[in-house]
Amino acid sequence: MLSYPNIDPVAFALGPLQVHWYGLMYLIGIGAAWALAKMRMKRFDPSWTNETLSDLVFLCAMGVMLGGRLGYVLFYDLQSYINQPLLILQVWKGGMSFHGGLLGVILAMVIFSRKQKKPFFELADFVAPLVPIGLGAGRIGNFINGELWGKATDASWAMVFPTDPLQLARHPSQLYQFALEGVALFLILWIYSRKPRPTAAISGLFVTCYGIFRFMVEFVREPDAQLGYLAFNWVTMGQVLSLPMMAFGVGLMLWAYKRQASLAAR
Structure with a gap:
């Protein structure tokens, strides 16, 4: 069994203001994605300026934060927030939904694409390879918070999390998600996007791979305590939300390649 590092969730304090690692991970993820986008910007659209990119990053960051928080409230713990509405402001304690954040980013890109008169899927293909950086950083934040741990196991790499009331040796599932949603997904999309692809194919690959990794x-x-399993003692909310992602992603890739072949045949 491995020892959990038990990092203080508070990175540092400025007087009464406490800066949490969870929030810093989001800033690091957004900053790294911004830097990478700046490197790729001119190849994507030579007319773009740093201000154009800043507008896109700002809108997507707002989509992540607002969509992620509202998604968690609606999908995972609505009753608690109805009972205590001010809990929604305590984002440093965690409680963000990827699927809600994805919807928020999609809305942000719709707004931006209309403003810039840029086809939506061209913009989505530019943004998709940047997203795993933020996903990976967020999972490290979950690990530091000692939240979203896995099921009990006797695996040699299991950990006992201080936030676990049962103090069982568990899968460090946050690190699994960091490796899959962060590292592996980034490499897959980065390598795939190095060559010209049909419009929407990169977006489709992102949605498909994330859905598969999350489902696995x-x-x-461990399912969220307030929800538990939704069916058959193994189906979780994360899986229910990921199934349509996988179907949509595969369909989007098929459509993208079929559309390219149809255009080429004209």
Whole structure:
């Protein structure tokens, strides 16, 4: 069994203001994605300026934060927030939903694409390879917070999390998600996007791979206590939300390649 590093969730304090690692991970993820986008910007659209990119990053960051928080409230713990509405402001304690954040980013890109008169899927293909950086950083934040741990196991790499009331040796599922949603997904999209692809194919690959990785990890991740399993003693909310992602992603890739072949045949 491995020892959990037990990092203080508070990175540092400025008087009464406490800066949490969870929030810093989001800033690091957004900053790194911004830097990478700046490197790729001119190849994507030579007319773009740093101000154009800043507007896109700002809108997407707002989409992540607002969509992620509202998604968690609606999908995972609505009753608690109805009972205590001010809990929604306590984002440093965690409680963000990827699927809600994705919807928020999609809305942000719709707004931006209309403003810039840029086809939506061209913009989405530019943004998709940047997203795993933020996903990976967020999972490290979950690990530092000692939240979203996995099921009990006797694996040699299991950990006992201080936030676990049962103090069981568990899968460090946050690290699994960091490896899959962060590292592996980034490499897959980065390598795939190095060559010209049909419009929407990169977006489709992102949605498909994330859905597969998330569905897999849910088998070893402890379901949210307030929800538990939704069916058959193994189906989780994360899996329910990921299934349509996989179907949509595969369909989007098929459509993208079919559309390219149709245009080429004209």
